[in-house]
Amino acid sequence: MRRRFPLLMTALLFGYAFLYGPILSLIVYSFNESRLVTVWAGFSTKWYGELLQNQQLLDAAWLSIKVAATTACGAVVLGTLAALALVRFRRFRGRGTLQVMVTAPLVMPEVIIGLSLLLLFVAMQDSIGWPDGRGQLTITLAHTTFAMAYVTVIVQSRLAHMDQSLEEAALDLGARPLKVFFTITLPLIAPALAAGWLLAFTLSLDDLVVASFVSGPGATTLPMVVYSSVRLGVSPEINALATIIVLFVSLAVAIAGVLLYRQEKRALREQNQG
Amino acid sequence: MKGLPLSPTRGRGLIIGVPWFWLGLFFLLPFLFVLKISLSEPVLAQPPYLDLIREVEDGLVSISLNFGNYLLLWEDPLYRSALFGSLKISAISTLFCLLLGYPMAYAIARAPSHWRLPLLMLIILPFWTSFLIRVYAWIGILKGNGLLNNFLIWSGLIDQPLEILHTPLAVYIGIVYSYLPFVVLPLYATLVRLDLTLLEAAADLGCRPWKQFLTITLPLSLPGVIAGGMLVFIPVVGEFVIPDLLGGPDTLMIGKLMWTEFFSNKDWPLASSLAAVLLVVLIIPFVALRHFEQREETI
Amino acid sequence: MSSLRQLKPEEPWQAPEGEPIIRIENVSKRFGELYAVDGISLDIHSGEFFSLLGPSGCGKTTLLRMLAGFELPTEGKIYIDGQDVTNVPPYERPVNMMFQSYALFPHMSVADNIAFGLKQEGMAKARRQERVREMLSLVQIDKLASRKPHQLSGGQRQRVALARALAKHPKILLLDEPLGALDKKLREQTQFELVNIQERLGITFIIVTHDQEEAMTMSSRIALLRDGRVEQVDPPRRLYEYPSSRYAADFIGSINLIDGHVLSQEENRVVIRSEEAGGDLEVIHSQPLLAGTPVTLAVRPEKVRLESGDAQLANRVSGVIKEIAYLGDVSIYHVELATGKRIQFTQSNVQALAEQPLNWEDEVVLGWPANSCGVLTQ
Numbered sequence: 001m002r003r004r005f006p007l008l009m010t011a012l013l014f015g016y017a018f019l020y021g022p023i024l025s026l027i028v029y030s031f032n033e034s035r036l037v038t039v040w041a042g043f044s045t046k047w048y049g050e051l052l053q054n055q056q057l058l059d060a061a062w063l064s065i066k067v068a069a070t071t072a073c074g075a076v077v078l079g080t081l082a083a084l085a086l087v088r089f090r091r092f093r094g095r096g097t098l099q100v101m102v103t104a105p106l107v108m109p110e111v112i113i114g115l116s117l118l119l120l121f122v123a124m125q126d127s128i129g130w131p132d133g134r135g136q137l138t139i140t141l142a143h144t145t146f147a148m149a150y151v152t153v154i155v156q157s158r159l160a161h162m163d164q165s166l167e168e169a170a171l172d173l174g175a176r177p178l179k180v181f182f183t184i185t186l187p188l189i190a191p192a193l194a195a196g197w198l199l200a201f202t203l204s205l206d207d208l209v210v211a212s213f214v215s216g217p218g219a220t221t222l223p224m225v226v227y228s229s230v231r232l233g234v235s236p237e238i239n240a241l242a243t244i245i246v247l248f249v250s251l252a253v254a255i256a257g258v259l260l261y262r263q264e265k266r267a268l269r270e271q272n273q274g
Numbered sequence: 275m276k277g278l279p280l281s282p283t284r285g286r287g288l289i290i291g292v293p294w295f296w297l298g299l300f301f302l303l304p305f306l307f308v309l310k311i312s313l314s315e316p317v318l319a320q321p322p323y324l325d326l327i328r329e330v331e332d333g334l335v336s337i338s339l340n341f342g343n344y345l346l347l348w349e350d351p352l353y354r355s356a357l358f359g360s361l362k363i364s365a366i367s368t369l370f371c372l373l374l375g376y377p378m379a380y381a382i383a384r385a386p387s388h389w390r391l392p393l394l395m396l397i398i399l400p401f402w403t404s405f406l407i408r409v410y411a412w413i414g415i416l417k418g419n420g421l422l423n424n425f426l427i428w429s430g431l432i433d434q435p436l437e438i439l440h441t442p443l444a445v446y447i448g449i450v451y452s453y454l455p456f457v458v459l460p461l462y463a464t465l466v467r468l469d470l471t472l473l474e475a476a477a478d479l480g481c482r483p484w485k486q487f488l489t490i491t492l493p494l495s496l497p498g499v500i501a502g503g504m505l506v507f508i509p510v511v512g513e514f515v516i517p518d519l520l521g522g523p524d525t526l527m528i529g530k531l532m533w534t535e536f537f538s539n540k541d542w543p544l545a546s547s548l549a550a551v552l553l554v555v556l557i558i559p560f561v562a563l564r565h566f567e568q569r570e571e572t573i
Numbered sequence: 574m575s576s577l578r579q580l581k582p583e584e585p586w587q588a589p590e591g592e593p594i595i596r597i598e599n600v601s602k603r604f605g606e607l608y609a610v611d612g613i614s615l616d617i618h619s620g621e622f623f624s625l626l627g628p629s630g631c632g633k634t635t636l637l638r639m640l641a642g643f644e645l646p647t648e649g650k651i652y653i654d655g656q657d658v659t660n661v662p663p664y665e666r667p668v669n670m671m672f673q674s675y676a677l678f679p680h681m682s683v684a685d686n687i688a689f690g691l692k693q694e695g696m697a698k699a700r701r702q703e704r705v706r707e708m709l710s711l712v713q714i715d716k717l718a719s720r721k722p723h724q725l726s727g728g729q730r731q732r733v734a735l736a737r738a739l740a741k742h743p744k745i746l747l748l749d750e751p752l753g754a755l756d757k758k759l760r761e762q763t764q765f766e767l768v769n770i771q772e773r774l775g776i777t778f779i780i781v782t783h784d785q786e787e788a789m790t791m792s793s794r795i796a797l798l799r800d801g802r803v804e805q806v807d808p809p810r811r812l813y814e815y816p817s818s819r820y821a822a823d824f825i826g827s828i829n830l831i832d833g834h835v836l837s838q839e840e841n842r843v844v845i846r847s848e849e850a851g852g853d854l855e856v857i858h859s860q861p862l863l864a865g866t867p868v869t870l871a872v873r874p875e876k877v878r879l880e881s882g883d884a885q886l887a888n889r890v891s892g893v894i895k896e897i898a899y900l901g902d903v904s905i906y907h908v909e910l911a912t913g914k915r916i917q918f919t920q921s922n923v924q925a926l927a928e929q930p931l932n933w934e935d936e937v938v939l940g941w942p943a944n945s946c947g948v949l950t951q
Contacts, residue, residue, distance in 0.1 A: 007377065008377050008380060008381040008384070009381065011374065011377035011378055011381060012377070012378050012381040012382070012393075014374075015374060015375075015377075015378040015397075015454070015458075016396060018374075018451065018454075019396075019397070019400045019451070019454065020400065021415075022408060022411035022412055022415060022451070023400060023403065023408065023411060025411060025414060025415060025421055026407065026410075026411045026414070029414065036419075039419070039424075078292065078293050078296055079293075081288075081289050081292050081293045082293035082297075084289050085289050085290040085293060085294075088289075089286065089289075089290065092290055094290075094294060097294075097302075098290070098293065098294055098297070100564065101294075101297040101298070101301050101302060102293075102297065103563075103564065103567065104301070104560065105301060106505070107504065107505060107508040107509050107556075107560065107563065108508075108509070108512075108556075109508070109509050109511060109512020109513065109514075109529055109552065109556070110509075110512070110514065110529075111512050111514050111529045111532050111533060111549065111552075112308075112512060112549045112552060112553060115308065115532065115536065115545060115546065115549050116304030116305055116307060116308045116549065117300065117304050119304060119307035119308060119310075119311050119542075119546065120299075120300070120303060120304040120307050122321050123307055141300060142300070144296075144300075145296070145297070145300040145301055148293070148296070148297075152293075163674055163676060165672045165673075165674050165676040166676045166678060166679075168641075168643055168663070168670075168672070168676065169670070169672055169676035169678075169737075170678070170689065171642075171643075171662070171663040171664050172641055172642075172643075172663050172664070172666075172668075172669055172670045172738075173664075173669065173689050173690030173693055173737070173738075173741065174664045174665075174690055174693035174694055174741070175664060175689070175693045176664055177285060178285070179693070184678060187680045188679070188680060199402075202402050205404075206404050206405050206406065208405075208406050208515060209514055209515065209533075212537075213536070223404070223406050226404075226406055226407065226410075227406060227515075230406070230410045230413070230519065231518075231519070233413075234410070234413055234414050234417070238407070238410060239414075241407070242403075242404070242407040242410070242411070245403060245404050245407060246403050249399075249402045249403045249404075250399070250403075252402070253395070253398075253399055253402050257395050261391060
């Protein structure tokens with residue numbers, strides 16, 4: 001950073017403080033003895049204990065993890081196909097529509113996605129009897145739909161930076177298209193797929209609004225439980241949960257970061273090669 | 275393109291067809307249902323609306339379009355002010371996101387190259403932790419006996435706690451906080467690609483640093499400004515969690531209203547017509563976003 | 574410009590009964606409205622080192638990609654070894670390609686890269702390893718087998734790409750600007766090696782290049798392309814000495830082009846009256862030309878000599894030296910004639926630091942023999 005711009009440094013520091021301050025405060029007060037979250041009354045881990053006793057919360061967490069894992073796998077498959085279609089085939093009927101359909105969910109307000117999908121599920125159940133009722137399945141379908149858009153963006157950028165003559169070289173050396181995909185394309189975009197999977201997983205785990213719309217009785221996800229508890233005011237148990245989530249996410253992001261970093265370095269090397 | 279040898283037509287059809295079908299079914303088609311339900315009448319039933327097409331007698335079908343919902347949205351000042359309130363809150367918070375995000379993105383883009391990736395990761399990291407919980411954190415900070423007030427009273431700056439939670443200010447803070455990464459990333463992407471020799475050329479031609487920024491850097495980073503701005507503006511117009519948790523009863527936002535109509539009043543048709551109106555309003559900024567993204571693609 | 578190869582006595586393209594290994598029949602490729610390749614027909618014979626030469630956008634790469642099978646011709650047919658391969662996918666063609674970007678698989682070692690094609694045809698492991706060793710020593714990178722592509726220098730990568738493309742012993746090797754990414758020194762050295770390898774293996778090489786020097790040095794024949802069409806196909810020496818058009822003359826080396834019209838022709842001695850040259854010029858040309866036909870006389874700068882007075886050259890012009898460019902081995906002089914036309918000639922700098930014999934504004938008389946220039950009718 002050049003010394004000429006102390007203003008920039010200040011903005012950067014302020015920005016990071018702004019981003020991390022609240023998260024730090026959550027973690028610190030999760031170890032607070034008092035039920036009054038913001039008044040320090042000594043160190044304690046009792047809220048973690050209570051969290052582990054909260055069966056409703058644990059059930060919701062388990063459901064959320066199941067939904068998130070399925071969502072992530074589905075989103076990676078669908079997002080990769082969409083990215084392949086958009087990058088590899090420059091011209092086909094409906095390309096513009098597909099491009100819009102993978103961009104729109106990134107900015108579409110969640111209330112609209114949630115409501116519209118609920119109306120679809122209700123109508124589908126009426127006319128073809130599937131999906132039968134609402135719950136884990138409908139939440140997973142809804143999450144897969146918006147998560148695949150994020151995966152598409154990640155994979156698309158990786159594919160676009162990949163030298164297409166690599167695939168041509170493999171074809172030229174006698175590998176059939178499917179073989180080319182599995183021996184050349186897939187290994188080269190693997191870091192992007194892993195990052196996409198983690199992102200889809202997190203997005204699904206984090207979603208309150210869409211899940212609230214499309215879930216049914218008996219299917220309560222973790223954010224739904226957190227939301228109903230938070231509406232009643234601050235609670236140290238939620239702080240403890242937040243700390244666990246931050247820990248878990250930091251770990252996942254560290255892994256994703258290393259993968260992306262490797263991918264970046266590989267892309268750099270490929271550029272130098274070319 | 276006839277029979278591209280890279281892809282036998284069967285594989286090509288599958289690669290294009292599967293995601294197209296999925297998104298068509300679960301993303302495009304649902305909007306038609308929103309439109310349809312928004313034109314129907316609410317009833318106390320499960321599901322709580324009357325079908326547009328009903329069989330009145332044997333073989334006789336009636337189609338009744340009910341524009342009452344839209345009429346209500348137009349006439350009731352509550353909905354109008356919610357819509358304009360959402361647009362206003364969204365525009366102001368987008369502006370603040372840009373004001374804070376631009377210098378951050380600029381600083382990262384000009385940092386030594388081995389610093390950039392870690393600095394960028396630090397921007398993204400909070401985005402990966404639970405959105406809901408991050409918004410919740412602000413309750414603890416902003417409330418009457420929260421951290422901020424405790425600190426200010428302790429330091430002697432004030433003696434009465436400030437009322438911030440459940441005011442529009444809290445909503446702005448929450449939005450800027452949650453959406454900051456969305457402006458920093460696209461801004462960084464355009465700023466880091468900026469050819470520094472352009473600035474050197476400008477300096478060589480006698481342009482002072484501040485003027486260089488205004489005449490070279492800012493215009494060239496405009497696509498990033500637009501993209502980042504739209505990535506905040508569009509979803510924030512329909513935001514629910516932040517106004518619900520941090521805002522007060524007078525913070526009217528259309529997303530929150532939709533939620534209330536749907537979950538509390540069980541008025542699906544009205545919620546649908548709100549969604550339809552919101553969609554139409556958001557089409558313009560969305561087209562702007564697409565336009566700039568396409569330009570980026572071709573560059 | 575020198576050719577690395579001796580003109581062999583047997584020139585396969587001269588024998589009408591010889592079956593070509595590649596026959597390109599009236600092939601066109603259209604992208605949208607644009608014809609990248611516009612009705613090209615070529616016969617390429619076994620053992621040739623054939624160059625597709627032309628500026629960027631002339632269609633040479635598209636033609637090569639159609640030979641490899643990455644693009645399908647819009648019209649026309651391609652035969653390899655007498656077999657129609659027009660619609661055969663790349664993975665079933667007996668040709669291999671060396672890519673401009675080398676396209677080395679970044680996640681595989683050098684040895685795995687070279688073995689990739691062999692694995693696809695199901696060669697047994699032992700034989701495969703043997704073949705990889707063979708290839709590594711052919712391109713002299715035996716010690717790099719276990720490296721990854723990013724650990725190699727540009728020159729080493731180029732060798733791996735070559736070894737990988739040759740590993741399957743293809744009948745034909747396609748090379749897309751194979752030396753484009755190398756610096757000048759390395760490029761010259763690699764040119765020799767490519768020719769050696771090609772002669773040793775007897776494989777037909779088809780190379781795409783925009784570098785005329787490269788094409789001249791290595792090729793048995795060159796096809797000069799322009800706007801998707803073939804301008805001229807000839808061995809390098811013929812292409813240089815007897816270009817068939819102004820375009821070909823201009824593209825290869827530098828040349829003086831003097832406009833005029835045919836005055837008379839006796840046997841093969843043609844007299845051209847040129848206003849540009851301010852007089853009559855003589856040239857040897859065997860094809861009959863009608864008197865009055867507008868023609869261009871083409872003479873290379875190195876064929877033009879300074880007249881010392883007693884030599885009797887058929888063509889003489891006089892003028893004033895306007896420009897001198899010192900290039901080290903030679904110097905180029907621009908001489909302006911009384912008519913305003915400029916003629917270039919070159920002189921070798923035989924002596925170091927010799928007192929410069931020629932200076933700006935010196936009056937000189939230039940000449941060249943009638944058999945050292947050509948006539949262009951188009």
